[in-house]
Amino acid sequence: MSLLTTSSQTAGPYLRIGMARFAIEELAPPGVSGERITLTGRFTDGDGKPIDDAAVEIWQANAQGKYAHPEDGQDKPIDALFRGFGRSLTDAEGRYRFATIRPGRVPGPGGALQAPHIAVTVLSRGLLKHLFTRVYFADDPANAEDPVLRLVPVERRTTLIAARTGGAKGAFEWNIRLQGVDETVFFDV
Amino acid sequence: MSIVTGYRRPYFETQPAYLFPPYRSTVKRSPSRPLVVVPHTLTEVTGPVFGYEDVQPTDSDLTRQHDGEPLGERIVVSGRVLDENSRPVAHALIEMWQANAAGRYRHAVDDHDAPLDPNFSGAGRVLTDAEGRYKFMTIKPGAYPWRNHYNAWRPSHLHFSIFGIGVAQRLVTQMYFPGDPLLPYDPMVRSIPDERARQRLVSSFDWEATVPDFALAFRFDIVLRGRDATPMESTRS
Numbered sequence: 001m002s003l004l005t006t007s008s009q010t011a012g013p014y015l016r017i018g019m020a021r022f023a024i025e026e027l028a029p030p031g032v033s034g035e036r037i038t039l040t041g042r043f044t045d046g047d048g049k050p051i052d053d054a055a056v057e058i059w060q061a062n063a064q065g066k067y068a069h070p071e072d073g074q075d076k077p078i079d080a081l082f083r084g085f086g087r088s089l090t091d092a093e094g095r096y097r098f099a100t101i102r103p104g105r106v107p108g109p110g111g112a113l114q115a116p117h118i119a120v121t122v123l124s125r126g127l128l129k130h131l132f133t134r135v136y137f138a139d140d141p142a143n144a145e146d147p148v149l150r151l152v153p154v155e156r157r158t159t160l161i162a163a164r165t166g167g168a169k170g171a172f173e174w175n176i177r178l179q180g181v182d183e184t185v186f187f188d189v
Numbered sequence: 190m191s192i193v194t195g196y197r198r199p200y201f202e203t204q205p206a207y208l209f210p211p212y213r214s215t216v217k218r219s220p221s222r223p224l225v226v227v228p229h230t231l232t233e234v235t236g237p238v239f240g241y242e243d244v245q246p247t248d249s250d251l252t253r254q255h256d257g258e259p260l261g262e263r264i265v266v267s268g269r270v271l272d273e274n275s276r277p278v279a280h281a282l283i284e285m286w287q288a289n290a291a292g293r294y295r296h297a298v299d300d301h302d303a304p305l306d307p308n309f310s311g312a313g314r315v316l317t318d319a320e321g322r323y324k325f326m327t328i329k330p331g332a333y334p335w336r337n338h339y340n341a342w343r344p345s346h347l348h349f350s351i352f353g354i355g356v357a358q359r360l361v362t363q364m365y366f367p368g369d370p371l372l373p374y375d376p377m378v379r380s381i382p383d384e385r386a387r388q389r390l391v392s393s394f395d396w397e398a399t400v401p402d403f404a405l406a407f408r409f410d411i412v413l414r415g416r417d418a419t420p421m422e423s424t425r426s
Contacts, residue, residue, distance in 0.1 A: 002415075003272075003412045004203055004386065004412060005360075005412050005413065006411050006412045007205065007362060007390055009362045009363040009390070010212075012363075013299075014348075015350075017286040017310070018312045021284075021312070021314065049217075059236055059356050061232075071235055071355070083238070107230070108231075114230065119356055121359055123361055126218030126219070127218055128205035128219075130361055148228075148230070151227055178220055183222055186225070187224055187225050187227045189233055
């Protein structure tokens with residue numbers, strides 16, 4: 001027996017009603033190991049206007065590069081306090097924010113390690129299907145050999161890399177742009 | 190350890206395109222460049238794991254979240270979450286939200302001239318059981334106008350957000366009601382190219398699940414992407 005995947009429909013402008021309960025902007029309570037980072041940025045439309053009715057969801061490994069998931073069979077420690085899931089509902093400026101830890105490296109195709117990255121899903125009014133992308137970290141030498149980043153045309157890779165801000169230690173900024181010259185790369189997963 | 194079993198792509202024409210101009214908001218909110226096809230790695234086949242501690246029993250009964258009862262027609266909405274290979278998806282978190290019986294959302298930007306209901310928040314959540322089953326008790330939402338085009342009305346619908354086993358299975362959709370005369374006019378529904386796929390978003394009247402003398406019932410089964418038949422080393426053709 002074979003079924004067909006249910007069609008996607010937009011989350012619409014009122015997603016906050018259903019999604020606020022699991023809005024999780026602080027992923028790593030005290031006791032979770034790893035380098036503390038913040039990740040913030042703005043989500044904007046084709047006119048550069050803020051998208052203030054979106055949900056930005058992230059999924060990441062812990063600092064050792066292990067996902068809190070039964071299918072991650074790596075012999076690495078799980079951090080009991082770290083689920084690895086975050087969701088931020090954008091504000092009037094289209095801004096999302098997360099406080100988390102920098103993920104470790106996880107294996108990719110052929111067993112080669114991927115560069116540290118966070119999987120990102122965005123949902124909003126006007127998106128008939130959610131969008132998938134990833135965020136990497138500036139100045140990480142592993143980016144050059146990352147098997148997924150290498151599938152992206154060189155001139156567009158910077159759209160997937162969070163920049164350190166001049167502010168607090170561990171503060172990264174990464175904007176998500178739906179259209180325009182610096183349109184974020186989205187993935188067909 | 191790098192061997193993962195990826196997910197099949199959805200069948201052609203069952204999913205909307207990002208750009209569908211009859212739904213006006215897609216014009217400025219759809220990517221203009223082609224998506225980059227990526228292999229499924231450990232990142233994509235894993236995803237957040239939720240448990241029974243994440244949901245309260247009252248979360249799945251939207252008629253019992255306030256002191257009084259909401260106005261409207263009580264309904265049971267239930268079904269199963271399966272994957273394309275007909276396997277139940279156990280312990281999937283479903284988030285559901287909706288308008289009240291008058292077609293009004295409890296949200297700051299909804300200015301539709303219809304009453305709010307102090308006894309209805311319009312949000313629920315549930316975890317599927319070992320067989321992938323879920324059940325909500327709620328009230329039937331009203332239709333409401335939106336400003337997409339002249340005299341545009343959304344058919345009655347429930348919003349569903351589902352977390353499957355991995356992030357590649359994530360699905361957000363809407364459930365409709367059988368016989369709704371607004372369905373053929375709705376750009377959201379019509380963004381789905383395949384007519385049979387559209388019909389699968391329409392719930393069916395579910396006599397067996399009715400609560401005698403109390404509530405009618407509708408059935409809505411949800412299908413998430415299925416695994417490829419054989420494990421592959423994170424490569425896809």
